[in-house]
Amino acid sequence: MTEEPSGGDLSRLRQLNAQAVLRALRDDKPLTLTELAKRTGLSRASTEDVARELIERGWVAEAEPTAGTVGRPARRYRFRADAGRVLGVDIGGHSIRALVTDLDGEVQHSTSVAVTPQLGRKERLAALDTCVAAALTGADVTAGQIWSTGVATTGLVDGTGKVMLSDSLAEWTGVDLAAHLRKLVGAPARVENDSKVAALAESWRGVARHAKDVVFLLAGVRTGTGLIIDGKLHRGFGNAAGEIGALPAIGWLKAPDQLRAWAGGKDEFEDVFLAARNGDRAAVRAVRRYTRDIAIGVSALILTLDPELLVIGGGFSRSADLVLQPLRAELDRWCLRTPEIRVSTFGDEGVALGAVRLALEQVESRLYDGTELSPAGIAGASGRRASGSAGER
Amino acid sequence: MTEEPSGGDLSRLRQLNAQAVLRALRDDKPLTLTELAKRTGLSRASTEDVARELIERGWVAEAEPTAGTVGRPARRYRFRADAGRVLGVDIGGHSIRALVTDLDGEVQHSTSVAVTPQLGRKERLAALDTCVAAALTGADVTAGQIWSTGVATTGLVDGTGKVMLSDSLAEWTGVDLAAHLRKLVGAPARVENDSKVAALAESWRGVARHAKDVVFLLAGVRTGTGLIIDGKLHRGFGNAAGEIGALPAIGWLKAPDQLRAWAGGKDEFEDVFLAARNGDRAAVRAVRRYTRDIAIGVSALILTLDPELLVIGGGFSRSADLVLQPLRAELDRWCLRTPEIRVSTFGDEGVALGAVRLALEQVESRLYDGTELSPAGIAGASGRRASGSAGER
Numbered sequence: 001m002t003e004e005p006s007g008g009d010l011s012r013l014r015q016l017n018a019q020a021v022l023r024a025l026r027d028d029k030p031l032t033l034t035e036l037a038k039r040t041g042l043s044r045a046s047t048e049d050v051a052r053e054l055i056e057r058g059w060v061a062e063a064e065p066t067a068g069t070v071g072r073p074a075r076r077y078r079f080r081a082d083a084g085r086v087l088g089v090d091i092g093g094h095s096i097r098a099l100v101t102d103l104d105g106e107v108q109h110s111t112s113v114a115v116t117p118q119l120g121r122k123e124r125l126a127a128l129d130t131c132v133a134a135a136l137t138g139a140d141v142t143a144g145q146i147w148s149t150g151v152a153t154t155g156l157v158d159g160t161g162k163v164m165l166s167d168s169l170a171e172w173t174g175v176d177l178a179a180h181l182r183k184l185v186g187a188p189a190r191v192e193n194d195s196k197v198a199a200l201a202e203s204w205r206g207v208a209r210h211a212k213d214v215v216f217l218l219a220g221v222r223t224g225t226g227l228i229i230d231g232k233l234h235r236g237f238g239n240a241a242g243e244i245g246a247l248p249a250i251g252w253l254k255a256p257d258q259l260r261a262w263a264g265g266k267d268e269f270e271d272v273f274l275a276a277r278n279g280d281r282a283a284v285r286a287v288r289r290y291t292r293d294i295a296i297g298v299s300a301l302i303l304t305l306d307p308e309l310l311v312i313g314g315g316f317s318r319s320a321d322l323v324l325q326p327l328r329a330e331l332d333r334w335c336l337r338t339p340e341i342r343v344s345t346f347g348d349e350g351v352a353l354g355a356v357r358l359a360l361e362q363v364e365s366r367l368y369d370g371t372e373l374s375p376a377g378i379a380g381a382s383g384r385r386a387s388g389s390a391g392e393r
Numbered sequence: 394m395t396e397e398p399s400g401g402d403l404s405r406l407r408q409l410n411a412q413a414v415l416r417a418l419r420d421d422k423p424l425t426l427t428e429l430a431k432r433t434g435l436s437r438a439s440t441e442d443v444a445r446e447l448i449e450r451g452w453v454a455e456a457e458p459t460a461g462t463v464g465r466p467a468r469r470y471r472f473r474a475d476a477g478r479v480l481g482v483d484i485g486g487h488s489i490r491a492l493v494t495d496l497d498g499e500v501q502h503s504t505s506v507a508v509t510p511q512l513g514r515k516e517r518l519a520a521l522d523t524c525v526a527a528a529l530t531g532a533d534v535t536a537g538q539i540w541s542t543g544v545a546t547t548g549l550v551d552g553t554g555k556v557m558l559s560d561s562l563a564e565w566t567g568v569d570l571a572a573h574l575r576k577l578v579g580a581p582a583r584v585e586n587d588s589k590v591a592a593l594a595e596s597w598r599g600v601a602r603h604a605k606d607v608v609f610l611l612a613g614v615r616t617g618t619g620l621i622i623d624g625k626l627h628r629g630f631g632n633a634a635g636e637i638g639a640l641p642a643i644g645w646l647k648a649p650d651q652l653r654a655w656a657g658g659k660d661e662f663e664d665v666f667l668a669a670r671n672g673d674r675a676a677v678r679a680v681r682r683y684t685r686d687i688a689i690g691v692s693a694l695i696l697t698l699d700p701e702l703l704v705i706g707g708g709f710s711r712s713a714d715l716v717l718q719p720l721r722a723e724l725d726r727w728c729l730r731t732p733e734i735r736v737s738t739f740g741d742e743g744v745a746l747g748a749v750r751l752a753l754e755q756v757e758s759r760l761y762d763g764t765e766l767s768p769a770g771i772a773g774a775s776g777r778r779a780s781g782s783a784g785e786r
Contacts, residue, residue: 165729229623246729300642305627306631306632
């Protein structure tokens with residue numbers, strides 16, 4: 001494969017072989033040539049050709065030999081996660097967060113800026129721009145080096161990346177977030193509801209990564225839910241799954257009022273949890289009442305789906321020690337089978353990590369359908385590598 | 394393949410080839426030898442050998458030539474749906490129903506007997522035995538000719554076919570229905586909750602057969618639900634999905650009280666619907682209130698799953714003209730997106746048809762894993778064909 005292929009067919013074949021090799025390396029630990037040939041079904045000679053080409057292009061590297069190997073160790077190849085960068089953004093009512101990661105989702109930099117739900121559309125988008133710029137600077141990359149962006153926001157999002165409905169962020173319904181991010185970063189952008197992508201993050205590398213059916217609860221100033229069914233995010237026919245909270249009868253809309261009442265009408269719920277932890281009886285009562293209200297809707301979800309696992313994430317997951325025991329007692333009261341309950345370990349970053357996963361899904365589908373490997377894609381990748389040092393870190 | 398294979402390997406290969414041919418014919422319209430060879434990847438000669446053998450064994454037949462074909466028509470082969478029979482049983486509070494069908498699910502005979510929810514365990518099982526015997530007699534088959542049984546019952550069923558929990562049928566918790574049916578019929582038996590299998594029936598050959606995500610509502614004296622997600626019945630981790638009705642907050646437990654009050658405390662709901670249809674204002678009000686109560690839980694399901702389709706089945710589906718318009722109005726009030734609503738066309742047979750599907754799933758998995766094609770399986774099939782005329786009808 002040192003000479004340039006003459007026909008389009010050969011070029012397409014090379015591309016398919018390159019995809020097969022990349023996919024095998026992306027999904028696995030470093031592989032020897034023999035393993036790689038077996039995994040892809042290519043001949044050993046073809047595999048070696050493809051590997052050499054992918055190394056030249058910066059997609060693949062030779063892995064360090066395993067320590068302790070006796071004799072000459074076989075050469076092993078690995079996917080170069082540092083060949084590119086992706087961006088994940090979480091646009092919430094009280095903060096905006098941006099993560100820059102490599103192609104394995106390893107976080108290079110994380111930034112957040114504080115906002116309020118009342119902020120107007122322009123101001124919120126300006127805060128978003130600031131946050132993204134800070135994340136790129138922090139990760140020492142330019143916008144042009146980002147391959148893909150994932151965006152999470154509260155509210156319903158349509159398939160094109162527009163906010164269909166947001167009743168908690170001012171002037172947010174109708175914002176075309178995909179278009180805004182594409183323009184800002186110059187990469188493809190996908191947008192999804194925050195609870196849904198937080199569920200995705202748990203299923204990807206969080207406490208739900210071994211479970212097939214999961215109810216994820218985003219517990220915070222607002223309550224949301226994301227469903228993993230048969231290992232996949234359940235989006236719904238109109239991308240509107242997981243919105244049980246909109247139903248007044250299940251009590252999620254009024255649940256935070258129990259905490260708000262203690263806090264004198266303000267949304268400063270950390271103080272309530274702090275006071276409850278210190279034994280303030282009114283605060284303990286408020287947390288109990290909040291939990292009781294939340295439990296009705298959670299029970300409805302559990303009775304409906306009978307999941308393997310319930311995951312508690314969102315801002316209140318840091319106070320899970322106060323919520324977990326009364327929640328389990330309420331669920332035992334209503335459910336036929338209370339599932340295992342686990343608390344997210346992602347703290348405030350769960351939604352943004354889910355947005356990263358959304359971005360990586362885009363990269364993977366482009367990688368595997370050959371878009372990223374087409375002459376244009378490769379030129380672009382080379383260009384990106386040439387114009388910055390991202391490929392070297 | 395006229396001589397007996399000498400080794401176990403060859404026999405296993407023949408079995409695999411036979412499976413491939415059977416699967417292709419089972420899933421499709423009649424196929425020519427050329428089509429069959431292409432579909433299975435076997436050589437033309439091997440395909441012909443296998444087809445001859447399957448015809449000898451009674452699994453496959455030559456199809457009638459298509460009318461109007463010019464010239465000598467190519468021979469076409471079809472799966473013999475009449476090679477075997479399955480049984481589907483629905484054990485409800487007010488009736489027990491049994492269907493005997495061929496391997497395509499074509500109903501050969503349907504029987505039902507009336508029971509009451511108060512009937513004791515022994516009496517209910519005796520009524521079940523009577524109903525099954527009548528169905529077999531009506532279809533002119535003996536118990537030995539049934540290949541597989543599917544059973545549906547109200548209540549929660551565990552993976553082994555035991556009733557885990559039934560609060561509407563007397564003395565029903567703990568009954569080992571799978572064991573009872575296996576003994577009664579002498580064939581493998583699978584047991585499932587009635588709402589779940591009714592959803593399966595709609596997805597198999599009912600109004601939901603083109604939809605991937607479906608909420609099925611079994612509306613009757615009791616209200617139940619079955620979920621089809623991504624084209625498959627969602628059973629849940631502990632086989633307990635779809636039980637949202639157990640939650641008092643969503644109102645399904647008390648919904649029928651609205652109808653019961655009109656009927657003077659009795660469960661004779663057909664009269665209420667009849668009166669409502671004739672303009673009786675108290676009856677119309679009772680139906681409205683019932684619909685309003687049901688709508689809360691249905692909204693919870695729709696908001697959670699955002700399905701493509703809502704299907705109304707069960708006893709009340711015959712009065713869908715009275716329920717549909719107010720139900721849609723209530724759903725529009727609570728849901729972000731009201732899905733298309735369709736009414737089951739199966740009348741009282743939906744659950745029993747779902748039980749048939751359960752039985753056919755067993756036959757298919759045995760057919761495709763080779764169990765039915767093993768020497769023992771084939772001997773059994775031949776024996777069944779020899780002992781009765783089922784194979785000839």
